[in-house]
Amino acid sequence: MADTIARDRSLTARHVGGVYGRALVAQIRAITEYPADFWVMASAGVMWNLLQFAFLTVLFATVPDVAGWSYHEMLLLSGLLSVAAGSTALLCDGVWSTGQMVLKGEIDYRMTRPAPVVVQVATTHIGMQGFGEVAFGLVMAVYGWIGAGLGLAAAPVGVLALVCAVVIECALVTAFCAVNFWIKGPMSNFAFMLIDLQNSAMTMPLGLFPSGVRIVTMFVVPVAFVNFVPVAVLTGHLSGWWLVGTPLAALAALLAAVGVFRLGLRSYDSAGH
């Protein structure tokens, strides 16, 4: 065998990163095949966030604050969630097809290639609405940031919060979609419930909700660390110590996603016996 490159039979982070990056870049190139789809979907991503923006603007025209949170703080909260949710569409949208792939036996080929199956599934396609969600989410977040009086000094915390938010969101969506290895069906209903929970509860200050919701969203399914906790720390609603929890939550969510997906693969029995 004349091959010389990567004959190392174990996976290295560089190799996995390369596979992931190339697949994603190839998908972005594929988007150019559908320019109309791109603009329609990206606009849809903007529209949803525009509605959220309009809702907050109308709400704060009548009330000065919500549970002690100002208009700009709430914009920052919604903006960060939008960026995280939009990033999942850009970085791992393929995981939404896990159920369909399991039903149709489309995991088969992916198990015969020297790359993690989860990486191959995640990069199957890109959700074009993510471009609009991320773009408008960033606009809301930056506008909220400036309006909340956060200066450049807090930028490193903002970047850490953003990175962790993306990691947590991608990991949780992946883990919830992987439930379809056991609950056979084409739709990722558990992941839809997760998104629903975030859109309902995480665009508002957690203080509005009963303690049970706070405990679940912080320590069971740590969606609070996607946007609420970092924004609360940045705006002084929570002590700085809480920020330590954000990378920890990201790590825990990542490990959980990989673990659940691996367990799912063990129970995978293909299709057509």
Next chain:
Amino acid sequence: MPILEARSLTKTFRRPDKASGFKGAVKHLAQRKYKNYTAVDGIDLSIDAGESVAYVGPNGAGKSTTVKLLTGILKPTEGTVRVMGRDPHTERIANAHDIGVLFGQRTQLWWDLPVEESLKLLKHMYGVSDADYKARIAKFDELLDLGEFMPALARTLSLGQRMRADLACALIHAPKMVYLDEPTIGLDISVKDRLRAFLREMVNDGTTLLLTSHDLADIEEVCERIIVIDKGAVAYDGPITELKAHYITTKAVNLYLEDAVDVPALAEKFPEFTWAAGEAPSEVTVTYESARFSTAEVLGSLTAQLAPRDLSLSEPSIEDVIRRLYAGELTR
């Protein structure tokens, strides 16, 4: 030294045991019952490096499940598999470098990407060097005419083009062991011929091949050994030539006479042969045991006594033998 060894390979699936209809579905929700279904039942396999093996059987015999067990996609319920000394399921990544897989009913091409892009993604995934990639693509192009559709999106390919592209994907890393599950399904005869020629060349180059196909011409043209599987168990394992020699014991002559044939009268006149009416009233097929009579002897006797207008010779194909093996008429 075997490149692939399977011992007592068994795969059992759990299937819901429920009555049909809405009532059955509701009852199953409350009272869940399952049945075990054994798709592969204690198969032993040993394939040496460089062998080309056909793995055939009727629908539902367990062929695809065996391939999935051998490639590491499925974990055996019982038994072991070793491919180059490795367990393909637990050592999936290492195994993946040495195997190439094609499932004819599915594609591994990225649906919205050009074929070339899919091949490049696989090149990177397998760590194929630029020089090897170029050399292999040139060879695939020569034998499979890949060039004409390399820039095309996978979703725009015809079935034949898609299959050729998938074959290139399965072989881009020059695997030592190749599994092809129905590689010619749905293809027209010219593409089949091209694929078979390619597979023959691949085997001549020393690649080990396990081929499952319902098209027995694939098997006869590409493989030397055949394993017949039925109801999850091996019904025959041996060289194709031996299968033919062992089981093809009769030959047949088709006679075209001037007038309508009276088959019972001929059967009475020539009791040593088996007679069957042909498609036309003046046609008849005579079957004789090749060990007892030479073809010249049979032809001499029949032409002298029946003066046929025309005749043709036919030999039972391997397809007939395998059909009889499936039907349980033949055992080894």
